[in-house]
Amino acid sequence: MKTQKTLPFLILLFELFTLSGLTEVTGRFAEDCVLPCSFPPGEDEAIHWKHGTTNVHSYYFKQDQLSQQNPGYQSRTALFHEEIPKGNASLKLHSLRLNDSGSYHCYVGTKSDKTDKYVTLKIAVLPYYTMEYENKDTIRLLKCYAFHIYPEPKYYLNITWGDDNKPIQTTKMSISQDGPFFSVRSDQNITNPNSSYQCNIQNSYLNQTWTAEWKTEGSLSSEEGTMISIPCTSAEVCNDTKELIITWKKVDSASVGLEEINQRNYSLTLRDLTQSDNGEYLCNISTPHCTQITVRYLHVEKRNKDIDIWIIALTLLLLVVIILISILSFLRKWKEREFSTDEREREPLPSG
CATH class of the missing domain: 2.60.40.10 (Immunoglobulins)
Known part of the structure; x- marks a missing residue:
């Protein structure tokens, strides 16, 4: 909980648009994407994908032909075989690399037709x-x-x-x-x-x-040895509870130790306060599209020693009073028992 996790901004897995016959695909680094290629269905399909002059994937005689495939694409390409008879020669590219970006050529030949399609692949890194x-x-x-x-x-x-x-x-x-x-x-x-x-x-x-957004809220104060809850409120724009991350830290240290964070209102509870708890506390509320930082200052007041002495003295006095009352109660009961015994001994014996 201490380390602020960092939360990445979500992007689409891929963005596809066609303009004047040019197709662009934006794929996410280290993930998979599909390069689209359609053709008029026909018999004896021959499919060749190239990246510039590099052989990426080939298919003919009803099966993949990868003997000439560039080693950089080994085990990273696949066609949708069940879709080929329907006119779909799209290529699935696994585990995108930065050097995968660029222009791809899809060639499909059948008994009755030939098709050339070009796809530009852009690689987006998740920031x-x-x-x-x-x-x-x-x-x-x-x-x-x-x-x-x-x-x-x-x-x-x-x-x-x-x-x-x-x-x-x-x-x-x-x-x-x-x-x-x-x-x-x-x-x-x-x-x-x-x-x-x-x-x-x-x-x-x-x-x-x-x-x-960064902002400060009113300062808080409490005495040594007490407990305090430091509130943290979330702005409406950062209220995506599904991907909400709450992080608390003391500004002059790496993290807050032994804290208790209320998952309902994001407040931080500190117990048995000491002078070392003085300082600024930072609440970080993060979602993929925003971050809110709220800073509050906590002042821990020293406990009044004179009051502590009086509390100890009163406690001891109360203890002495309780002991005296207990002793007096015991003596009273003991005397009552003695008196009762003497009374029984004085009673005359019944005559025969």
């Missing part, structure tokens, strides 16, 4: 968006990230900021690369802690919009 809050000395900073981006996001990904939903000047985005993947970052200083700040990420390549 991950997040916002981080940092409070060092007197500087409060928000960082908005887009991770695992492909291809290079320079021309299609944009990060903007808002203050109480009003646009503000945006700092320059920084782009870094790790292997084939890119990361994008934008920072924003918090100049007014009483305002809410919004980070908006637009990814036109995947037609995605992601929003994060």
Whole structure:
């Protein structure tokens, strides 16, 4: 529960559209997709799929012919055999790789016809968006990230900021690369802690919009040794309960230890408070399309030692009183028994 999980933005498995005879398919990295190809049904079908000049998959004599298949596609291609007599030569491509992108040629020949189709495959990598809050000395900073981006996001990904939903000047985005993947970052200083700040990420390549909001709520206070529940409310836009992830952390530490999180209202319960519990607490509510960060300050007051001494003294006094009452009660009952015994001994014996 401590580690903020990061939650990825969902995208379609593939997007298909046809324009002037050109078919484009967007497939998700490491998953499967289908390259469509239809033809007029006929006898003795011969099907050849190529990626540029690379042999991807061949079919004739009523069976797959893979002796000339490029090793990079081995065990990753399949036709829908039961659909071929119906005019369907679509190719299923498994476990998409980045170098699978590009133009594919589908050729189908029958006794009566020939068909050529071209499909452009685009590979989409599932990105991950997040916002981080940092409070060092007197500087409060928000960082908005887009991770695992492909291809290079320079021309299609944009990060903007808002203050109480009003646009503000945006700092320059920084782009870094790790292997084939890119990361994008934008920072924003918090100049007014009483305002809410919004980070908006637009990814036109995947037609995605992601929003994060940061805000503070009223501070809380309690005494040492007591228990407190810190509330966290979710904005309506982040109320997708099916994919909701709640994370609590203390701003100046990696995580909160031994917490109890109420799954109904997302509140955090801390027990047996100490001075080390002083500080800012961050509640992160995340769904695939948004993140909401709420910060509350907790002040733990020192317990009044004089009051503690009086409580101890009164407790001891009460204990002494209880003991005295018990002793007096015992003595009274003992005397009553002695008196009863003496009375019986004084009674005259009955005459014979």
